Amino acid sequence: MILAPFADWWRTFETRSYPGVDATFIHAFDDLDVMAGNGTIALELLEDLPRFDAIVIPWGGGGLSCGIAAVLRQLAPHVRIYAAEAETAAPLAASLAAGEPRTVDYTPSFVDGIGSKMVFANMFERARGLLDGSLVVSLSEAAAAMKLAAERNRVIVEGAAACAIAAALSGRAGSGKVVAVVSGGNIDLEKFAELTK
Numbered sequence: 351m352i353l354a355p356f357a358d359w360w361r362t363f364e365t366r367s368y369p370g371v372d373a374t375f376i377h378a379f380d381d382l383d384v385m386a387g388n389g390t391i392a393l394e395l396l397e398d399l400p401r402f403d404a405i406v407i408p409w410g411g412g413g414l415s416c417g418i419a420a421v422l423r424q425l426a427p428h429v430r431i432y433a434a435e436a437e438t439a440a441p442l443a444a445s446l447a448a449g450e451p452r453t454v455d456y457t458p459s460f461v462d463g464i465g466s467k468m469v470f471a472n473m474f475e476r477a478r479g480l481l482d483g484s485l486v487v488s489l490s491e492a493a494a495a496m497k498l499a500a501e502r503n504r505v506i507v508e509g510a511a512a513c514a515i516a517a518a519l520s521g522r523a524g525s526g527k528v529v530a531v532v533s534g535g536n537i538d539l540e541k542f543a544e545l546t547k
Contacts, residue, residue, distance in 0.1 A: 360466070363411070379413030380473055388417025395529060396425060403526030406517045408510040408533050409433035409442050409484060410464040412473035418531065419480035432523050433477065433484040434513040434530075436492060439465025443484040445474050459489055460541055461509030463534055485517035492516050497546035499532070508537040 366375045407415040438457040456467040495515035511532040518530040
């Protein structure tokens with residue numbers, strides 16, 4: 351593992367390399383094979399729940415959202431597909447509203463599995479063609495969703511996954527059966543306890 355400042359981490363994703371590391375770089379979100387792998391989530395979902403009306407997917411770099419959306423556009427074109435972002439880092443919503451990639455203010459928070467200052471241009475183009483929009487939630491909505499998932503489902507979810515749940519619960523994804531992709535549970539338990547008390 352290499353610990354690096356955020357700016358260096360971001361530059362690595364832009365350049366697809368890191369100084370001093372001679373290795374094959376596999377992009378975490380802007381890679382067709384990674385997106386195809388993420389698309390299998392849609393296949394499993396359609397197998398378990400053949401009919402649903404909307405889906406909300408956490409937006410980090412876009413690979414998860416675009417991979418799932420690509421499959422759904424082919425196999426279930428009636429489904430409304432939304433990204434979920436936190437209010438402290440919502441570049442996709444700003445970019446979709448502007449019609450082009452935009453840079454936004456980024457404030458670190460407990461929602462650390464998604465969010466950044468900008469959307470990569472090629473991921474924006476994919477998202478614009480596949481998604482119906484981005485639903486931005488507040489940190490308090492995300493924390494409430496974390497608590498709800500723990501109380502009702504006995505599942506510990508991280509901030510990114512909580513954003514999808516919060517957006518689905520808000521009603522902004524529309525009526526009918528709305529699916530929230532719960533993408534992870536990587537959160538410090540002390541922080542989780544503080545947020546959900």
